[in-house]
Amino acid sequence: MILPDERGYFGDYGGQFVPETLIPVLDELATAYKEASADKAFWAEFEALSRDYSGRPTALYLAQRLTENCGGARIFLKREDLAHTGAHKINNALGQGLLALRMGKRRIIAETGAGQHGVAAAAVCAKLGLECIVYMGEEDVRRQSLNVFRMRLMGAEVRPVHSGSRTLKDAINEAIRDWVTNPDTYYLLGSVVGPYPYPVMVRDFQSVIGKETRQQILDKSGRLPDYIIACVGGGSNAIGIFYSFLNDKEVNLIGVEAAGRGLSTGEHAASLMAGTVGVLHGTKSYVLQTKDGQIRETHSISAGLDYPGVGPEHSYLKDSGRATYVAVTDQEALEGFKLLCKTEGIIPALEPAHAIFHAAKMASSLEKEKTIVVNLSGRGDKDMDIVAQALEVKL
Amino acid sequence: MSKIASVFSQPGHKALIAYVTVGYPSVEATLKVVPLLADSGCDIVELGIPFSDPLADGVTIQKSSFHALQNGVTPRLCLELAGQLSQKVDIPLVFMTYYNPVFSYGLDKFCSACAGSGISGIIIPDLPPDEGSDLEAISQRQGLDLIYLLAPTSTGERIRLAAQRSRGFIYLVSVTGVTGARERVPADLEAFVTRVRKAAAQPLCVGFGISTPEQASQIARIADGVIVGSRIIQLMEKEDDFASLAELVRGLRGSIDKISGQ
Ligand SMILES: Cc1ncc(COP(=O)(O)O)c(C=O)c1O
DSSP states (O other): OOSSOTTSEETTEEOOOSOGGGHHHHHHHHHHHHHHHTOHHHHHHHHHHHHHTTOOSOOEEEOHHHHHHHTSSEEEEEEGGGSGGGBTHHHHHHHHHHHHHHTTOOEEEEEESSSHHHHHHHHHHHHHTOEEEEEEEHHHHHHTHHHHHHHHHTTOEEEEEOSTTSSHHHHHHHHHHHHHHOTTSEEOOOSSOSSTTHHHHHHHHHTHHHHHHHHHHHHHHSSOOSEEEEEOSSSHHHHHHHGGGTTOTTSEEEEEEEEETOGGGTOSOOHHHHOEEEEETTEEEEEOBOTTSOBOOOOOSSGGGOOSOOOHHHHHHHHHTSEEEEEEEHHHHHHHHHHHHHHHSOOBOHHHHHHHHHHHHHHHTSOTTOEEEEEEOBBSGGGHHHHHHHTTOOO | OOHHHHHTOSTTOOEEEEEEETTSSOHHHHHHHHHHHHHTTOSEEEEEOOOSOOTTOOHHHHHHHHHHHHTTOOHHHHHHHHHHHHHHOOSOEEEEOOHHHHHHHOHHHHHHHHHHTTEEEEEOTTOOGGGOHHHHHHHHHTTOEEEOEEOTTOOHHHHHHHHHHOOSOEEEEOSSSOSOOOSSOOTTHHHHHHHHHHHOOSOEEEESSOOSHHHHHHHHHHSSEEEEOHHHHHHHHHOSSOHHHHHHHHHHHHHHHHHHTO
16 A cells, blocks of 8 residues: 555545645645656755765664673664754755755745754755745744754744744744745745645655665665664654665564653653644644643653654554554653763764663663664754753853 | 525625634633624624634734633633523624644534534634545534635635535635734735635635724625624723724624625
8 A cells, every 4th residue: 555645644644734725835735746756857966965965875883882881782873963964854954945946936934943954944945045934932942042043154044933832833833824824935844744745755855764774784784673763753764764664574663752751740742652643733643632632732851852743654653553652751861862972972962862762771682683773863962051951060 | 594504695795704712811701792792793703712723823813812721711611601602692603713622522522512502613724625524524414514714825626625515604715824904905805706706606705814894895895704803802802891892893894784785
């Protein structure tokens, strides 16, 4: 079965729950993307720029000392932290930037939480000569001031969002409001969420991660990995690395959500683990909501995972059992963070630090012949203030 | 004939439709203001069930929704209040909300509760006809009109879709944009209404951005109904007796009736 279906559904999840104004705009986008997808020249340009601009392929690295430290399965890291602008987000920004250009759209809007997608979008827009406006919750503007500065340096206009919880979900609301008002604008959405065709398009642009990983692990170990582990905010880095392995049933796919202060406290962002089915930002998927159907405020130490929804394809993979999902707390993520710093000299972003913690925990209980690949989705430069604060260090 | 359809059945009569957010600025205010709207000449009142993420709304209704949620307003409470209000007023009441609160309540349960509370229809701006089949079937069984929206960006194909599926009336969004009072009526509105008129037999009501009697009369010239929301919310913020609100509504009514020659 080819997913999603023609209505943009992965099983029960997905769709287009948006104001009528945007339906023709989404139709136009889906058509443009289909045409681009079928055009070899489009992909040739994407690949050339992925190589020369983003620095792909990123390495698959055997984390030897981390492996020894855990004393079990071998742990490989897919080094998305080495990609230009410091995270996997550039893959999607580049793909959509090229699509916008092809569609003749010159005004680009984007949302950002941690600022990584905003930075990637700002970079691509600067590179392609496009206007870039980034919506960012007031709270995130404060928490991630370094990334705000980066975006502005690259010519983007950062618009703080004062409504609701003043975080990522409100930034998306505001970006959608801008888009409804300016339907000629291109909305460069940053994860596999939102209405169709975004979950497909973003997945396709991110699937370069898994394609490379597959070849690299075969080259290095002669077989497919036993486990692939990735953190899940909206789910783009996870689906990006999972996608090439979906049909390899022997490869276990594990998504790691943010358990924040603990699932039982209610202060977390684990939509798949603790959410129920609902509709948020144009798509039907697992959502963190109250019993009255109001979207809940979330918490995670990592701004990139701090989102009450998740991509519809992950909801489908969860229900079908093809992928499993777990959750890791703020404290555990910090441990994973410190562990990778000390054993490998790699400072991860707090988002993949969740995946690192889970991988390390699993590795210790597995035989040495087993292999785990962790998607190291980004580097930790952006998180220095937050980590220092959490470790009670004054910078 | 549905209660909503009968509003439009009087020849020459153009409908005035008001929007209020339930529980803004307070539950008591909602109970007081809806009868006042009916008495001042509104033909239909839209009761907004507040949602945490109102992405089709501008700042005014965002704020009223946020405020109402802080007041503890829930879909259940909205249904209760609708039950009380439908005893007090004779005009049709419709709910306006987003899809998630309805989906989370359960489509069946929600529709039967609506019917039990005297609600006549439902408007859900983030539920296009493409996603609406389930709710359409269920609401129809309960005698509720599911009212779809069209926008200036709607293609001919989409206009035909709404024309086939919308019940009660079709809600024409006057501008590409979110709710909120605006300076003037868009120049291309008449062409948009005409395009829809060719394909649709339903009454056509225009909303988003309309706030003054002058604008209302411009709309009444070309459409079957005028929907006013944000301006009403703004006037509710200021005073308890809603004197200027009643004055506005009477003004809107007057300017609309002048057009229809009543
Ligand atoms: C480094 C990094 N990893 C992961 C994420 C989470 O997003 P997603 O789940 O879409 O990969 C983010 C989001 O900002 C991020 O910056």
